Amino acid sequence: xxxxNSIKRLLQYQMCLVRLRELGFExxxxxxxxxxxxVTAEQVRKDFSEFEIRGKRKGGYSVDETxxxxxxxFRKNVMQEVILVGMGNIGTALSRYECGFTEKRxxxxxxxxxxxxxxxxxxDIPVLPVEEMEDxxxxxxxxxxxxxxxxxxxxxxxxxxxxxxxxxxxxxxPIILKTPPHIVIDNINLCNVLEGVIYCxxxxxxxxxxx
Amino acid sequence: xxxxNSIKRLLQYQMCLVRLRELGFExxxxxxxxxxxxVTAEQVRKDFSEFEIRGKRKGGYSVDETxxxxxxxFRKNVMQEVILVGMGNIGTALSRYECGFTEKRxxxxxxxxxxxxxxxxxxDIPVLPVEEMEDxxxxxxxxxxxxxxxxxxxxxxxxxxxxxxxxxxxxxxPIILKTPPHIVIDNINLCNVLEGVIYCxxxxxxxxxxx
DNA sequence: ATGATAATGTTAAAATTTTCACATTAAATG
DNA sequence: CATTTAATGTGAAAATTTTAACATTATCAT
Numbered sequence: 001x002x003x004x005n006s007i008k009r010l011l012q013y014q015m016c017l018v019r020l021r022e023l024g025f026e027x028x029x030x031x032x033x034x035x036x037x038x039v040t041a042e043q044v045r046k047d048f049s050e051f052e053i054r055g056k057r058k059g060g061y062s063v064d065e066t067x068x069x070x071x072x073x074f075r076k077n078v079m080q081e082v083i084l085v086g087m088g089n090i091g092t093a094l095s096r097y098e099c100g101f102t103e104k105r106x107x108x109x110x111x112x113x114x115x116x117x118x119x120x121x122x123x124d125i126p127v128l129p130v131e132e133m134e135d136x137x138x139x140x141x142x143x144x145x146x147x148x149x150x151x152x153x154x155x156x157x158x159x160x161x162x163x164x165x166x167x168x169x170x171x172x173x174p175i176i177l178k179t180p181p182h183i184v185i186d187n188i189n190l191c192n193v194l195e196g197v198i199y200c201x202x203x204x205x206x207x208x209x210x211x
Numbered sequence: 212x213x214x215x216n217s218i219k220r221l222l223q224y225q226m227c228l229v230r231l232r233e234l235g236f237e238x239x240x241x242x243x244x245x246x247x248x249x250v251t252a253e254q255v256r257k258d259f260s261e262f263e264i265r266g267k268r269k270g271g272y273s274v275d276e277t278x279x280x281x282x283x284x285f286r287k288n289v290m291q292e293v294i295l296v297g298m299g300n301i302g303t304a305l306s307r308y309e310c311g312f313t314e315k316r317x318x319x320x321x322x323x324x325x326x327x328x329x330x331x332x333x334x335d336i337p338v339l340p341v342e343e344m345e346d347x348x349x350x351x352x353x354x355x356x357x358x359x360x361x362x363x364x365x366x367x368x369x370x371x372x373x374x375x376x377x378x379x380x381x382x383x384x385p386i387i388l389k390t391p392p393h394i395v396i397d398n399i400n401l402c403n404v405l406e407g408v409i410y411c412x413x414x415x416x417x418x419x420x421x422x
Numbered sequence: 423a424t425g426a427t428a429a430t431g432t433t434a435a436a437a438t439t440t441t442c443a444c445a446t447t448a449a450a451t452g
Numbered sequence: 453c454a455t456t457t458a459a460t461g462t463g464a465a466a467a468t469t470t471t472a473a474c475a476t477t478a479t480c481a482t
Contacts, residue, residue: 093304099402168412191310201379
């Protein structure tokens with residue numbers, strides 16, 4: 001299962017709205033938000049319509065009300081606990097990453113690694129041996145995981161995660177994981193993203209479609 | 212300008228083919244490659260058709276020939292030099308990241324940071340002060356950059372990059388950069404990706420569209 | 423050889439996504 | 453208070469993307 005584009009845009013809008021609020025905006029028009037989020041005004045209105053976010057016919061959208069609605073949609077009030085598997089370069093960076101714009105909440109509650117030298121049971125985000133992974137997930141009722149292990153072991157890790165109740169996976173291993181259809185997965189292949197940018201920057205507009 | 216989906220899939224195919232070759236495959240059928248890459252066989256054939264990658268009516272696609280074609284499309288023989296701006300968590304991880312599956316080439320040739328304590332002029336990937344960024348880019352003729360600075364300074368960095376000839380940007384700052392239409396940009400908002408996965412893992416299939 | 427088979431390649435259809443157009447309505451203005 | 457204005461909200465159109473169907477052709481078996 002793949003995350004829908006409209007969901008991704010909604011998250012963009014959320015991010016933009018937080019920033020606009022910081023800048024003192026109390027209301028925002030679809031074309032302003034569109035400009036900020038890099039989409040058309042029509043797209044903003046259509047997306048908002050789909051999720052029943054309403055504005056005022058002349059006055060645009062209330063920043064606060066819209067953010068409230070978005071926070072509700074994305075359950076910002078509920079604690080979102082996520083585990084991280086693999087404390088290599090990417091894993092370590094993620095464990096330290098604080099997103100600049102969205103409201104802060106606790107994301108990663110524990111990390112797991114196979115390498116004994118990386119374990120840190122008492123750190124802020126404890127790094128535990130992978131043997132304890134399944135028990136931890138079951139005990140805490142975790143449902144979302146980040147895979148940041150080498151490609152060779154990613155499918156195995158994935159299977160184990162699904163086996164103990166994980167339903168959503170953000171995967172950084174450069175491999176397409178095979179999962180049952182109800183599992184949500186987002187593959188982020190950093191090399192491929194870069195290659196795509198390089199390709200399009202060479203071949204130009206026509207080869208890459210839209211604007 | 213956004214990177215087209217078919218380009219992204221082509222890169223997936225490339226990755227899968229490298230792996231299949233390592234496993235000893237000499238030819239591959241569209242449905243096998245589709246399975247590996249997480250798409251349908253028709254999609255594979257359609258994409259290959261678009262880029263004039265041909266197979267044999269019964270024998271499938273030659274792994275080597277297809278990879279040659281893909282390498283040509285993505286100019287794997289040409290050195291692809293990229294610079295990195297911002298040596299925080301993400302930047303540092305990227306500077307150390309070796310993609311597991313695609314052929315190795317030199318990607319990041321230099322990094323830039325504003326913090327004097329992070330500079331390392333003689334490292335494998337030198338970390339230089341941002342003041343030297345423009346000169347470096349112009350001198351070496353770099354055209355692609357990775358932005359991994361805080362959101363607050365990302366637009367400024369972006370403007371400077373474009374000003375000295377950068378045409379493609381992979382952006383990790385949680386903000387939509389405003390760029391002229393011919394600039395290629397791929398925004399990777401890690402928090403939003405995770406939020407999207409969390410959302411869909413809660414609300415399930417129907418809310419996230421396709422399979 | 424020759425026919426059956428099993429894959430590709432391509433054209434058409436379906437589905438999805440985005441854009442457009444405009445009716446609607448709240449606010450501002452005189 | 454009526455009129456104008458400037459935004460939203462939505463249904464239809466357009467564009468894009470994906471899927472299906474099937475004609476084509478290389479291979480394999482007899």
